[in-house]
Amino acid sequence: MAPHSQETVSAAPISATLPVLVSKPRPDTDRQALFPSGIDEDAEAGKKGHPAAKYRHYLPTWDKTEPLQPRLEPFEAHDPGLDADTSYPDLLPSSVTRTDLTPTIGSEVHGIQLSSLTDAGKSQLAHLVASRKVVAFRDQDFADLPVGAAVDFARFFGPLHVHPTAGLAEEHPEVLIVHRGAGDDSVDKFFAGRTSTVLWHSDVSYEAQTPSLTFLYVLEKPGVGGDTLFVDAVEGYERLSPAFQERLHGLKAVHSGEEQAAGSLKRGGIVRREAVKNEHPIVRTHPVTGEKALFVNPGFTREIVGFKKEESDALLKFLYDHLAYGADFQARVRWEPGTVVLWDNRVTQHSALIDWKSGERRHLARITPQGERAFETPFVAKA
Secondary structure: OOOOOOOOOOOOOOOOOOOOOOOOOOOOOOOHHHHHOOOHHHHHOOOOOOOOOOOHHEEEEOOOOOOOOOOOOOOOHHHHHOOOOOOOOOOOOOOOEEEEOOEEEEEEEEOOOOOHHOOHHHHHHHHHHHOEEEEEOOOHHHHHHHHHHHHHHHHHHOOOOOOOOOOOEEOOOEEEEEEEEEOOOOHHHHHHHOOOOOOOOOOOOOOOOOOOOOEEEEOOOOOOOOEEEEEEHHHHHHHHOHHHHHHHOOOEEEOOHHHHHHHHHHHHOOOOOOOEEEEEEOOEEEEOOEEEEEOOOOOEEEEEOOOOHHHHHHHHHHHHHHHOOOOOOOOOOOOOOOEEEEOOOEEEEEEEEOOOOOOOOOOEEEEEEEOOOOOOOOOOOOO
């Protein structure tokens, strides 16, 4: 299967719908086909000195018998945050506690169950996450809901992305599994050639219509470690000089999924759709807040359109470093049992931290609604 570039489309949304994969039981699926990337089932069953996985139905699967899926089709996006009452009466009533982690990015919320929200509360949720960039809701029941109920909740926010290479929940392809198994020693091998596990990225930014809101909920975690870092790409844009901001406007960068697809095949994994490339503006405007954000990341951005290689590399390196070193506009989220974290992929980047060597399992589930095609509004100099 030869990867190819997907044609880019205009920023204006096109009326269509994404195909919805229908969950189906696969009792006869060959286990080697389902777990080609080497899930240690004995370790997950508790036979190798670590507790058994608490949520075995959430273990990642890669079904090699699955036929190649068609490319994603464009669709008309509407962000529910546009419909929100911004006083958040259904999301943050007086009984609920919200604590901001930094002035511009990150909040923690205690005292409300996301699964109980009305549609009005869900719209307010979309607006809050757009405004605060990343919000951690504590003491949630998401992990213990039927998987389909969590999927249905997330579908309110947009068509759900099915990842082209990652391990997915069996029978629920909309749920991506983040999993480092019990006893996994691959981090030691990683550090043999690298000094850090930090990799800033915005999820699947190579898609024509990239993720908007993302749900990530914890199933199991190490006692200490395994946090997630987030950076505020709006504040990153705001920190630049007006002259530099103006120069970035009008520039586009190529985002590619080809390397991710090739890496999956090299590891013995799969590719569910042919890999794509798309061009996106370097400065992206949020449809709800109107804020402008830097939209490049070292995970998937490859080059600036119209620049020579040396020019592109130099400018992208500056932007990557600017965001990576911006500790004064970053937030660190510590996972606790029952935590659901939501972030806005359009205006943030994130990186998991693989910093524990205890052999404990780190197991999370991600559901990823897609949003509008990235667009840019004209540069306006601040008075």
